[in-house]
Amino acid sequence: MDKFRMMFQFLQSNQESFMNGICGIMALASAQMYSVFEFSCPCMPEYNYTYGIGLLIVPPIWFFLIGFVLNNNVSVLAEEWKRPIGQRTKDRTVLRYMFCSITQRSLIAPAVWVSVTLMDGKSFLCAFSVNLDLDRFGNTSFLKGMSETEKIKMLAKIPCKELFDNQEIRMAATRYIKCISQACGWMFLLMMTFTAFLIRAIRPCFTQAAFLKTKYWSHYIDIERKMFDETCKEHAKSFAKVCIQQYFQNVSGEMQTFHHRRSHRDDSDDDDDNRMSDEDKLLGIRAQDDMNKVLWNWHACKPALALRKDQIDGENNAKMNGTANGAANGFVKGHTHDVEKKEWAVYYSKV
Numbered sequence: 001m002d003k004f005r006m007m008f009q010f011l012q013s014n015q016e017s018f019m020n021g022i023c024g025i026m027a028l029a030s031a032q033m034y035s036v037f038e039f040s041c042p043c044m045p046e047y048n049y050t051y052g053i054g055l056l057i058v059p060p061i062w063f064f065l066i067g068f069v070l071n072n073n074v075s076v077l078a079e080e081w082k083r084p085i086g087q088r089t090k091d092r093t094v095l096r097y098m099f100c101s102i103t104q105r106s107l108i109a110p111a112v113w114v115s116v117t118l119m120d121g122k123s124f125l126c127a128f129s130v131n132l133d134l135d136r137f138g139n140t141s142f143l144k145g146m147s148e149t150e151k152i153k154m155l156a157k158i159p160c161k162e163l164f165d166n167q168e169i170r171m172a173a174t175r176y177i178k179c180i181s182q183a184c185g186w187m188f189l190l191m192m193t194f195t196a197f198l199i200r201a202i203r204p205c206f207t208q209a210a211f212l213k214t215k216y217w218s219h220y221i222d223i224e225r226k227m228f229d230e231t232c233k234e235h236a237k238s239f240a241k242v243c244i245q246q247y248f249q250n251v252s253g254e255m256q257t258f259h260h261r262r263s264h265r266d267d268s269d270d271d272d273d274n275r276m277s278d279e280d281k282l283l284g285i286r287a288q289d290d291m292n293k294v295l296w297n298w299h300a301c302k303p304a305l306a307l308r309k310d311q312i313d314g315e316n317n318a319k320m321n322g323t324a325n326g327a328a329n330g331f332v333k334g335h336t337h338d339v340e341k342k343e344w345a346v347y348y349s350k351v
Contacts, residue, residue: 052127
């Protein structure tokens with residue numbers, strides 16, 4: 001359990017690197033799935049286009065949604081978008097930054113799938129074989145006497161090797177469509193690479209302060225949510241422990257006496273420290289209604305992001321410092337702030 005806990009803490013502290021690794025694994029998985037996937041074109045005019053284009057579009061959409069599901073920041077983004085304003089305003093630039101970051105990672109696997117599919121060319125051949133003009137690929141005398149419907153059915157059988165009789169024309173038509181598909185694949189890769197280059201190159205041209213601000217507060221929102229969940233877990237654990245201890249102590253006086261004797265006999269100091277730690281983790285919230293109110297207030301009215309020192313402690317420290325300085329310099333309490341404290345240096349001579 002300790003090893004799994006350490007691994008979980010490591011993944012939480014290195015979430016960005018972990019998500020990049022997940023995106024890379026999904027990209028490799030998409031390519032591997034396509035290589036394992038058995039492409040079977042229906043070779044029918046009514047279904048060829050739907051099957052070919054569907055294979056090119058539907059799996060990338062699935063990979064894109066899986067990328068959103070596996071990203072923990074999606075829930076953070078949704079909560080920040082839907083929460084009431086309360087004492088803390090919403091920064092739309094931070095929300096846009098989080099959404100763009102999630103989208104960029106989720107697009108990696110779909111881009112790999114589309115690239116591999118276009119480079120292979122099978123789906124392109126299945127979708128557009130009906131639109132070919134076979135006169136440019138060789139002798140088409142076997143098509144004479146066929147009606148237009150029969151020709152379309154014959155063209156739809158080009159992706160299926162065992163159903164098309166003239167293999168010479170089939171090979172020529174297949175290579176022609178695959179060349180077009182590979183050209184589209186290279187254009188797609190070039191477009192994606194150029195877009196990524198523009199994003200990387202244009203970003204420094206804008207104000208870096210705004211970018212750092214959005215990046216900082218996006219990290220803050222994520223860390224705040226994690227720490228709130230951890231605090232709630234610690235409170236729930238301490239609440240349950242104290243509640244169970246009080247229950248057993250109230251059920252039987254003998255059990256309570258035995259518990260006190262055993263605790264004092266073994267190690268009373270450690271038990272007292274554990275009790276104090278449990279009491280500290282309760283943070284003064286000892287009732288179910290109070291905890292529900294705290295949770296509701298956290299959702300409905302989050303505290304403002306403006307930290308300030310405790311005024312009471314500051315005033316007490318000022319009074320204590322004023323009293324000490326006044327006593328040291330011979331001034332009455334209440335007038336020490338008007339006069340600066342003097343420092344005296346004494347020199348000793350050996351003469």
